[in-house]
Amino acid sequence: MTDRGEGEEDPGSTFDDMADPTDGGPESTFHDITxxxxxxxxDPEDRGIEVSxxxxxxxxxxxxxxxxxxxxxxxxxxxxxxxxxxxxxNGEIAVAILGSARIAAxxxxxxxxxxxxxxxxxxxxxxxxxxxxxGDARRLIERRTTARSLGVEAVSFVGAAxxxxxxxxxxxxxxxxxVVSRAAPVxxxxxxxxxxxxxxxxxxxxxxxxFPPLARAFVLASGLLFLxxxxxxxxxxx
Amino acid sequence: xxxxxxxxGSTALVVGPRRERRSxxxxxxxxxxxxxxxxxxxxxxxxxxxxxxLGGKAPLTLLQGEEPAGEPAEEPPGVHVVDVTxxxxxxxxxxxxxxxxxxxxxDPADRLWLAGLSELLERASVQQVYxxxxxxxxxxxxxxxxxxxxxxxxxxxxxxRILCQPLDYEVTxxxxxxxxxxxxxxxxxxx
Numbered sequence: 001m002t003d004r005g006e007g008e009e010d011p012g013s014t015f016d017d018m019a020d021p022t023d024g025g026p027e028s029t030f031h032d033i034t035x036x037x038x039x040x041x042x043d044p045e046d047r048g049i050e051v052s053x054x055x056x057x058x059x060x061x062x063x064x065x066x067x068x069x070x071x072x073x074x075x076x077x078x079x080x081x082x083x084x085x086x087x088x089x090n091g092e093i094a095v096a097i098l099g100s101a102r103i104a105a106x107x108x109x110x111x112x113x114x115x116x117x118x119x120x121x122x123x124x125x126x127x128x129x130x131x132x133x134x135g136d137a138r139r140l141i142e143r144r145t146t147a148r149s150l151g152v153e154a155v156s157f158v159g160a161a162x163x164x165x166x167x168x169x170x171x172x173x174x175x176x177x178x179v180v181s182r183a184a185p186v187x188x189x190x191x192x193x194x195x196x197x198x199x200x201x202x203x204x205x206x207x208x209x210x211f212p213p214l215a216r217a218f219v220l221a222s223g224l225l226f227l228x229x230x231x232x233x234x235x236x237x238x
Numbered sequence: 239x240x241x242x243x244x245x246x247g248s249t250a251l252v253v254g255p256r257r258e259r260r261s262x263x264x265x266x267x268x269x270x271x272x273x274x275x276x277x278x279x280x281x282x283x284x285x286x287x288x289x290x291x292l293g294g295k296a297p298l299t300l301l302q303g304e305e306p307a308g309e310p311a312e313e314p315p316g317v318h319v320v321d322v323t324x325x326x327x328x329x330x331x332x333x334x335x336x337x338x339x340x341x342x343x344x345d346p347a348d349r350l351w352l353a354g355l356s357e358l359l360e361r362a363s364v365q366q367v368y369x370x371x372x373x374x375x376x377x378x379x380x381x382x383x384x385x386x387x388x389x390x391x392x393x394x395x396x397x398x399r400i401l402c403q404p405l406d407y408e409v410t411x412x413x414x415x416x417x418x419x420x421x422x423x424x425x426x427x428x429x
Contacts (some may be wrong), residue, residue: 071328090365
Protein backbone atom coordinates (compact mmCIF):
# COMPACT_ATOMS: atom_id res chain seq x y z
CA MET A 1 0.00 0.00 0.00
CA THR A 2 1.25 3.41 -0.81
CA ASP A 3 0.11 6.34 1.23
CA ARG A 4 2.99 8.72 1.20
CA GLY A 5 2.69 12.36 2.08
CA GLU A 6 -0.99 13.11 2.25
CA GLY A 7 -1.25 16.73 1.22
CA GLU A 8 -3.07 19.64 2.77
CA GLU A 9 -6.81 19.29 2.67
CA ASP A 10 -8.97 21.44 0.46
CA PRO A 11 -12.49 20.92 1.74
CA GLY A 12 -13.84 23.69 -0.40
CA SER A 13 -13.70 21.80 -3.67
CA THR A 14 -16.91 20.21 -4.91
CA PHE A 15 -17.90 17.29 -7.07
CA ASP A 16 -17.91 19.62 -10.04
CA ASP A 17 -14.36 20.67 -9.21
CA MET A 18 -13.38 17.05 -9.01
CA ALA A 19 -14.78 16.41 -12.46
CA ASP A 20 -12.27 18.92 -13.83
CA PRO A 21 -9.89 17.39 -16.40
CA THR A 22 -6.93 18.25 -14.19
CA ASP A 23 -8.34 15.98 -11.52
CA GLY A 24 -8.72 13.43 -14.21
CA GLY A 25 -11.80 11.39 -13.86
CA PRO A 26 -11.66 7.65 -14.45
CA GLU A 27 -10.96 7.82 -18.18
CA SER A 28 -8.23 10.42 -17.85
CA THR A 29 -6.46 8.55 -15.05
CA PHE A 30 -6.57 5.40 -17.16
CA HIS A 31 -4.86 7.18 -20.06
CA ASP A 32 -2.27 8.71 -17.72
CA ILE A 33 -1.42 5.25 -16.41
CA THR A 34 -1.12 3.86 -19.92
CA UNK A 35 1.25 6.65 -20.92
CA UNK A 36 3.36 6.35 -17.77
CA UNK A 37 3.74 2.61 -18.21
CA UNK A 38 4.49 2.96 -21.90
CA UNK A 39 7.52 5.09 -21.10
CA UNK A 40 8.80 2.91 -18.27
CA UNK A 41 10.81 -0.25 -18.07
CA UNK A 42 11.85 -2.25 -15.02
CA ASP A 43 15.39 -2.96 -13.97
CA PRO A 44 16.49 -5.95 -16.05
CA GLU A 45 17.47 -7.74 -12.85
CA ASP A 46 14.02 -7.32 -11.29
CA ARG A 47 11.50 -10.14 -11.23
CA GLY A 48 8.03 -10.70 -9.78
CA ILE A 49 7.41 -8.62 -6.67
CA GLU A 50 10.23 -6.22 -7.46
CA VAL A 51 8.62 -5.33 -10.77
CA SER A 52 5.18 -4.73 -9.22
CA UNK A 53 6.81 -2.59 -6.53
CA UNK A 54 8.55 -0.62 -9.25
CA UNK A 55 5.26 -0.11 -11.11
CA UNK A 56 3.50 0.98 -7.93
CA UNK A 57 6.19 3.49 -6.97
CA UNK A 58 6.49 4.86 -10.48
CA UNK A 59 2.70 5.32 -10.85
CA UNK A 60 2.39 6.84 -7.39
CA UNK A 61 5.08 9.40 -8.20
CA UNK A 62 3.79 10.09 -11.70
CA UNK A 63 0.10 10.38 -10.92
CA UNK A 64 0.45 12.37 -7.71
CA UNK A 65 3.17 14.79 -8.71
CA UNK A 66 0.76 17.73 -8.78
CA UNK A 67 -1.70 16.67 -6.08
CA UNK A 68 -2.41 19.43 -3.56
CA UNK A 69 -5.02 17.73 -1.40
CA UNK A 70 -5.40 14.23 0.01
CA UNK A 71 -8.71 14.12 -1.85
CA UNK A 72 -6.85 14.64 -5.13
CA UNK A 73 -4.28 11.94 -4.56
CA UNK A 74 -4.64 8.76 -6.56
CA UNK A 75 -4.48 5.69 -4.33
CA UNK A 76 -1.89 3.34 -5.83
CA UNK A 77 -1.71 -0.08 -4.18
CA UNK A 78 0.07 -3.31 -4.79
CA UNK A 79 -2.28 -6.25 -4.29
CA UNK A 80 -1.89 -9.87 -3.41
CA UNK A 81 -4.02 -12.87 -4.22
CA UNK A 82 -4.47 -14.95 -7.32
CA UNK A 83 -7.67 -13.16 -8.34
CA UNK A 84 -6.37 -9.63 -7.85
CA UNK A 85 -4.48 -7.28 -10.12
CA UNK A 86 -0.80 -6.72 -9.43
CA UNK A 87 -1.37 -3.02 -8.88
CA UNK A 88 -4.58 -1.02 -8.60
CA UNK A 89 -5.26 2.69 -8.85
CA ASN A 90 -8.23 4.08 -6.91
CA GLY A 91 -9.55 0.55 -6.64
CA GLU A 92 -11.09 0.72 -10.09
CA ILE A 93 -8.13 0.58 -12.48
CA ALA A 94 -6.18 -2.69 -12.59
CA VAL A 95 -2.63 -3.12 -13.82
CA ALA A 96 -1.74 -6.70 -14.74
CA ILE A 97 1.95 -7.44 -15.18
CA LEU A 98 2.52 -10.31 -17.57
CA GLY A 99 5.71 -12.06 -18.60
CA SER A 100 6.43 -13.01 -22.16
CA ALA A 101 3.56 -14.46 -24.12
CA ARG A 102 3.84 -18.05 -25.32
CA ILE A 103 1.29 -19.82 -27.42
CA ALA A 104 0.96 -22.41 -24.68
CA ALA A 105 0.08 -19.70 -22.15
CA UNK A 106 -2.52 -17.86 -24.23
CA UNK A 107 -5.42 -19.66 -22.60
CA UNK A 108 -4.27 -19.05 -19.03
CA UNK A 109 -3.47 -15.40 -19.74
CA UNK A 110 -6.90 -14.84 -21.24
CA UNK A 111 -8.51 -16.54 -18.24
CA UNK A 112 -6.68 -14.24 -15.87
CA UNK A 113 -7.65 -11.13 -17.83
CA UNK A 114 -11.24 -12.31 -17.86
CA UNK A 115 -11.19 -12.67 -14.05
CA UNK A 116 -9.76 -9.18 -13.71
CA UNK A 117 -12.53 -7.88 -15.97
CA UNK A 118 -15.04 -9.16 -13.43
CA UNK A 119 -13.42 -7.14 -10.65
CA UNK A 120 -12.29 -3.86 -12.17
CA UNK A 121 -13.65 -1.28 -14.61
CA UNK A 122 -10.38 -0.48 -16.38
CA UNK A 123 -7.50 -2.77 -17.25
CA UNK A 124 -3.93 -1.98 -18.29
CA UNK A 125 -1.80 -4.97 -19.28
CA UNK A 126 1.93 -4.46 -18.96
CA UNK A 127 4.16 -6.89 -20.90
CA UNK A 128 7.19 -7.24 -18.67
CA UNK A 129 9.40 -9.38 -20.89
CA UNK A 130 9.58 -9.96 -24.55
CA UNK A 131 10.82 -13.19 -26.04
CA UNK A 132 11.72 -13.67 -29.66
CA UNK A 133 8.91 -16.06 -30.39
CA UNK A 134 6.05 -14.47 -28.48
CA GLY A 135 4.92 -12.07 -31.18
CA ASP A 136 2.10 -14.21 -32.50
CA ALA A 137 0.86 -15.05 -28.99
CA ARG A 138 0.83 -11.38 -28.01
CA ARG A 139 -1.02 -10.40 -31.13
CA LEU A 140 -3.52 -13.20 -30.56
CA ILE A 141 -4.18 -12.09 -26.96
CA GLU A 142 -4.40 -8.40 -27.81
CA ARG A 143 -6.69 -9.00 -30.78
CA ARG A 144 -9.12 -11.12 -28.81
CA THR A 145 -9.06 -9.15 -25.55
CA THR A 146 -11.41 -6.23 -26.00
CA ALA A 147 -13.19 -4.01 -23.50
CA ARG A 148 -16.47 -5.53 -24.58
CA SER A 149 -15.28 -9.12 -24.20
CA LEU A 150 -13.99 -8.38 -20.69
CA GLY A 151 -16.95 -6.25 -19.62
CA VAL A 152 -14.77 -3.25 -18.75
CA GLU A 153 -14.79 0.39 -19.76
CA ALA A 154 -11.37 0.24 -21.43
CA VAL A 155 -8.35 -2.00 -21.81
CA SER A 156 -4.85 -1.24 -23.09
CA PHE A 157 -1.61 -3.14 -23.64
CA VAL A 158 1.79 -1.60 -23.08
CA GLY A 159 5.30 -2.71 -22.24
CA ALA A 160 8.43 -4.25 -23.59
CA ALA A 161 8.68 -4.28 -27.36
CA UNK A 162 8.93 -7.59 -29.11
CA UNK A 163 12.58 -8.18 -30.00
CA UNK A 164 11.69 -9.27 -33.48
CA UNK A 165 9.39 -6.31 -34.11
CA UNK A 166 10.18 -4.57 -37.36
CA UNK A 167 12.00 -7.50 -38.86
CA UNK A 168 10.40 -9.11 -41.89
CA UNK A 169 9.83 -12.33 -40.00
CA UNK A 170 7.45 -10.61 -37.60
CA UNK A 171 5.87 -8.18 -39.99
CA UNK A 172 2.48 -9.82 -39.97
CA UNK A 173 0.40 -12.56 -38.48
CA UNK A 174 1.74 -14.93 -41.15
CA UNK A 175 5.47 -14.26 -41.55
CA UNK A 176 5.76 -15.48 -45.16
CA UNK A 177 9.27 -14.14 -45.82
CA UNK A 178 10.61 -15.74 -42.68
CA VAL A 179 9.06 -19.06 -43.53
CA VAL A 180 10.48 -18.91 -47.05
CA SER A 181 13.99 -18.05 -45.86
CA ARG A 182 13.94 -20.84 -43.29
CA ALA A 183 12.58 -23.29 -45.85
CA ALA A 184 15.21 -22.45 -48.50
CA PRO A 185 17.74 -25.17 -47.55
CA VAL A 186 14.98 -27.74 -47.37
CA UNK A 187 13.71 -26.60 -50.76
CA UNK A 188 17.19 -26.93 -52.27
CA UNK A 189 17.50 -30.51 -51.10
CA UNK A 190 14.02 -31.29 -52.35
CA UNK A 191 14.76 -29.69 -55.71
CA UNK A 192 17.88 -31.79 -56.24
CA UNK A 193 15.93 -34.87 -55.25
CA UNK A 194 13.16 -34.04 -57.69
CA UNK A 195 15.67 -33.34 -60.44
CA UNK A 196 17.36 -36.65 -59.87
CA UNK A 197 14.07 -38.44 -59.94
CA UNK A 198 12.73 -36.56 -62.95
CA UNK A 199 13.12 -39.54 -65.19
CA UNK A 200 11.13 -41.64 -62.81
CA UNK A 201 8.47 -38.96 -62.51
CA UNK A 202 8.12 -38.63 -66.27
CA UNK A 203 7.81 -42.34 -66.57
CA UNK A 204 5.22 -42.30 -63.78
CA UNK A 205 3.16 -39.59 -65.46
CA UNK A 206 3.44 -41.43 -68.74
CA UNK A 207 2.22 -44.58 -67.03
CA UNK A 208 -0.71 -42.71 -65.43
CA UNK A 209 -1.57 -41.29 -68.84
CA UNK A 210 -2.14 -44.82 -70.06
CA PHE A 211 -4.56 -45.50 -67.17
CA PRO A 212 -8.30 -45.71 -67.84
CA PRO A 213 -10.13 -42.38 -67.20
CA LEU A 214 -11.56 -43.58 -63.88
CA ALA A 215 -8.12 -44.52 -62.51
CA ARG A 216 -6.66 -41.18 -63.65
CA ALA A 217 -9.50 -39.33 -61.85
CA PHE A 218 -8.76 -41.37 -58.70
CA VAL A 219 -5.06 -40.45 -58.79
CA LEU A 220 -5.93 -36.76 -59.35
CA ALA A 221 -8.46 -36.74 -56.48
CA SER A 222 -5.91 -38.38 -54.16
CA GLY A 223 -3.39 -35.69 -55.02
CA LEU A 224 -5.88 -32.90 -54.39
CA LEU A 225 -6.91 -34.47 -51.07
CA PHE A 226 -3.24 -34.64 -50.03
CA LEU A 227 -2.75 -30.97 -50.85
CA UNK A 228 -5.91 -30.04 -48.94
CA UNK A 229 -4.77 -31.92 -45.82
CA UNK A 230 -1.35 -30.29 -46.09
CA UNK A 231 -2.91 -26.82 -46.34
CA UNK A 232 -5.24 -27.48 -43.42
CA UNK A 233 -2.34 -28.62 -41.26
CA UNK A 234 -0.37 -25.48 -42.14
CA UNK A 235 -3.38 -23.30 -41.21
CA UNK A 236 -3.86 -25.00 -37.85
CA UNK A 237 -0.19 -24.76 -36.96
CA UNK A 238 -0.32 -21.04 -37.70
CA UNK B 239 -20.58 -14.20 12.59
CA UNK B 240 -22.32 -12.36 15.42
CA UNK B 241 -22.71 -8.64 15.97
CA UNK B 242 -19.94 -8.56 18.58
CA UNK B 243 -17.45 -10.02 16.14
CA UNK B 244 -16.92 -6.82 14.16
CA UNK B 245 -13.83 -6.14 16.17
CA UNK B 246 -12.31 -2.81 17.04
CA GLY B 247 -10.20 -1.45 14.23
CA SER B 248 -12.33 -2.94 11.46
CA THR B 249 -14.46 -1.56 8.66
CA ALA B 250 -17.34 -3.02 6.68
CA LEU B 251 -19.50 -2.33 3.66
CA VAL B 252 -23.12 -2.91 4.69
CA VAL B 253 -25.31 -3.78 1.71
CA GLY B 254 -29.05 -4.35 1.79
CA PRO B 255 -32.47 -2.70 1.97
CA ARG B 256 -32.60 0.69 3.68
CA ARG B 257 -34.51 -0.45 6.77
CA GLU B 258 -32.19 -3.36 7.49
CA ARG B 259 -29.09 -1.25 6.90
CA ARG B 260 -30.28 1.43 9.26
CA SER B 261 -31.20 -1.06 11.96
CA UNK B 262 -27.90 -2.96 11.71
CA UNK B 263 -25.74 0.17 11.75
CA UNK B 264 -27.64 1.84 14.58
CA UNK B 265 -27.26 -1.29 16.73
CA UNK B 266 -23.52 -1.03 16.21
CA UNK B 267 -23.50 2.71 16.78
CA UNK B 268 -25.18 2.21 20.17
CA UNK B 269 -22.22 0.14 21.37
CA UNK B 270 -19.88 3.16 21.21
CA UNK B 271 -17.67 3.65 24.23
CA UNK B 272 -16.27 7.09 23.35
CA UNK B 273 -18.34 8.80 20.63
CA UNK B 274 -20.62 7.64 17.84
CA UNK B 275 -20.84 9.42 14.49
CA UNK B 276 -23.64 9.21 11.94
CA UNK B 277 -22.81 10.79 8.58
CA UNK B 278 -25.65 12.03 6.36
CA UNK B 279 -28.48 9.99 7.89
CA UNK B 280 -31.73 10.46 5.99
CA UNK B 281 -33.68 11.22 9.20
CA UNK B 282 -31.46 12.86 11.84
CA UNK B 283 -34.25 13.15 14.42
CA UNK B 284 -35.24 9.52 14.02
CA UNK B 285 -31.57 8.53 14.26
CA UNK B 286 -31.19 10.29 17.60
CA UNK B 287 -34.35 8.68 18.95
CA UNK B 288 -33.41 5.18 17.80
CA UNK B 289 -29.88 5.56 19.15
CA UNK B 290 -31.26 6.34 22.59
CA UNK B 291 -33.83 3.56 22.40
CA LEU B 292 -31.08 1.05 21.59
CA GLY B 293 -29.21 2.10 24.73
CA GLY B 294 -26.55 4.33 23.19
CA LYS B 295 -24.75 6.03 26.08
CA ALA B 296 -21.82 7.71 24.36
CA PRO B 297 -22.18 11.18 22.85
CA LEU B 298 -23.56 11.14 19.32
CA THR B 299 -22.31 13.42 16.52
CA LEU B 300 -24.59 13.92 13.54
CA LEU B 301 -23.15 15.21 10.28
CA GLN B 302 -26.17 16.34 8.31
CA GLY B 303 -26.34 17.75 4.85
CA GLU B 304 -28.97 20.37 5.49
CA GLU B 305 -31.13 21.23 8.44
CA PRO B 306 -34.43 19.39 7.93
CA ALA B 307 -37.59 21.50 8.09
CA GLY B 308 -39.29 21.47 11.47
CA GLU B 309 -36.22 20.27 13.30
CA PRO B 310 -35.76 21.76 16.79
CA ALA B 311 -33.08 24.45 16.85
CA GLU B 312 -31.34 23.24 20.01
CA GLU B 313 -29.40 20.02 20.09
CA PRO B 314 -30.66 17.25 22.37
CA PRO B 315 -28.38 16.47 25.33
CA GLY B 316 -25.42 14.39 24.32
CA VAL B 317 -25.98 15.08 20.64
CA HIS B 318 -23.74 17.31 18.58
CA VAL B 319 -25.00 18.34 15.15
CA VAL B 320 -22.60 19.50 12.42
CA ASP B 321 -23.86 20.88 9.12
CA VAL B 322 -21.81 19.89 6.09
CA THR B 323 -22.06 20.64 2.39
CA UNK B 324 -23.33 17.27 1.24
CA UNK B 325 -22.52 18.16 -2.38
CA UNK B 326 -18.82 18.35 -1.58
CA UNK B 327 -17.17 15.02 -1.04
CA UNK B 328 -13.99 16.56 0.41
CA UNK B 329 -16.11 18.62 2.83
CA UNK B 330 -17.96 15.50 3.99
CA UNK B 331 -14.63 13.69 4.27
CA UNK B 332 -12.93 16.44 6.28
CA UNK B 333 -15.86 16.82 8.66
CA UNK B 334 -15.89 13.07 9.24
CA UNK B 335 -12.15 12.92 9.75
CA UNK B 336 -12.50 15.70 12.32
CA UNK B 337 -14.48 13.33 14.53
CA UNK B 338 -11.87 10.58 14.22
CA UNK B 339 -8.73 12.52 15.01
CA UNK B 340 -6.92 11.38 18.10
CA UNK B 341 -5.47 14.84 18.68
CA UNK B 342 -8.80 16.65 18.28
CA UNK B 343 -10.71 18.56 20.98
CA UNK B 344 -12.47 15.43 22.28
CA ASP B 345 -11.99 11.70 22.25
CA PRO B 346 -11.90 10.25 18.76
CA ALA B 347 -15.11 8.52 17.73
CA ASP B 348 -15.07 4.74 17.98
CA ARG B 349 -18.23 4.07 15.94
CA LEU B 350 -18.76 5.54 12.48
CA TRP B 351 -21.80 5.07 10.27
CA LEU B 352 -21.64 6.59 6.79
CA ALA B 353 -25.32 6.38 5.94
CA GLY B 354 -25.39 8.34 2.69
CA LEU B 355 -22.92 6.33 0.63
CA SER B 356 -25.43 5.54 -2.13
CA GLU B 357 -26.23 9.25 -2.49
CA LEU B 358 -22.53 10.09 -2.70
CA LEU B 359 -22.14 7.51 -5.47
CA GLU B 360 -24.86 9.23 -7.48
CA ARG B 361 -22.88 12.46 -7.48
CA ALA B 362 -19.29 11.27 -7.58
CA SER B 363 -17.28 8.70 -9.47
CA VAL B 364 -16.49 5.27 -8.07
CA GLN B 365 -12.85 6.34 -7.77
CA GLN B 366 -13.69 9.41 -5.70
CA VAL B 367 -15.86 7.40 -3.33
CA TYR B 368 -13.12 4.75 -3.12
CA UNK B 369 -10.66 7.45 -2.03
CA UNK B 370 -13.08 8.58 0.68
CA UNK B 371 -13.52 5.05 2.05
CA UNK B 372 -9.78 4.40 1.86
CA UNK B 373 -8.89 7.53 3.85
CA UNK B 374 -11.69 7.15 6.42
CA UNK B 375 -10.91 3.46 6.97
CA UNK B 376 -7.26 4.21 7.59
CA UNK B 377 -8.24 6.64 10.36
CA UNK B 378 -10.87 4.28 11.80
CA UNK B 379 -8.17 1.63 12.23
CA UNK B 380 -5.77 4.10 13.80
CA UNK B 381 -8.28 4.95 16.56
CA UNK B 382 -9.47 1.35 17.04
CA UNK B 383 -12.95 2.21 15.90
CA UNK B 384 -15.55 0.41 13.80
CA UNK B 385 -16.52 1.95 10.45
CA UNK B 386 -19.74 1.01 8.67
CA UNK B 387 -20.48 2.21 5.16
CA UNK B 388 -24.06 1.60 4.11
CA UNK B 389 -24.79 0.92 0.45
CA UNK B 390 -28.08 0.32 -1.29
CA UNK B 391 -28.57 -3.27 -2.44
CA UNK B 392 -29.38 -2.15 -5.97
CA UNK B 393 -25.82 -0.99 -6.67
CA UNK B 394 -23.90 -2.98 -9.30
CA UNK B 395 -22.07 -5.97 -7.79
CA UNK B 396 -18.82 -4.89 -9.46
CA UNK B 397 -19.06 -1.44 -7.87
CA UNK B 398 -19.61 -3.03 -4.46
CA ARG B 399 -16.58 -5.30 -5.03
CA ILE B 400 -14.43 -2.30 -5.92
CA LEU B 401 -15.53 -0.31 -2.87
CA CYS B 402 -14.95 -3.31 -0.59
CA GLN B 403 -11.25 -3.46 -1.33
CA PRO B 404 -9.98 -1.14 1.41
CA LEU B 405 -12.39 -2.71 3.93
CA ASP B 406 -12.29 -5.78 6.16
CA TYR B 407 -15.84 -7.14 5.83
CA GLU B 408 -18.86 -7.12 3.59
CA VAL B 409 -22.16 -7.43 5.43
CA THR B 410 -25.15 -8.50 3.35
CA UNK B 411 -28.57 -7.89 4.84
CA UNK B 412 -31.98 -9.18 3.83
CA UNK B 413 -35.40 -8.96 5.48
CA UNK B 414 -36.06 -11.67 8.03
CA UNK B 415 -32.54 -13.07 7.68
CA UNK B 416 -29.45 -12.99 9.83
CA UNK B 417 -26.67 -10.72 8.55
CA UNK B 418 -24.23 -12.49 6.29
CA UNK B 419 -20.75 -11.29 7.14
CA UNK B 420 -17.94 -12.07 4.75
CA UNK B 421 -14.26 -11.49 5.42
CA UNK B 422 -12.70 -9.78 2.47
CA UNK B 423 -9.68 -11.13 0.66
CA UNK B 424 -7.42 -9.36 -1.78
CA UNK B 425 -5.94 -7.02 0.78
CA UNK B 426 -3.25 -4.64 -0.31
CA UNK B 427 0.33 -5.69 0.11
CA UNK B 428 2.23 -3.06 2.05
CA UNK B 429 5.62 -4.30 0.94
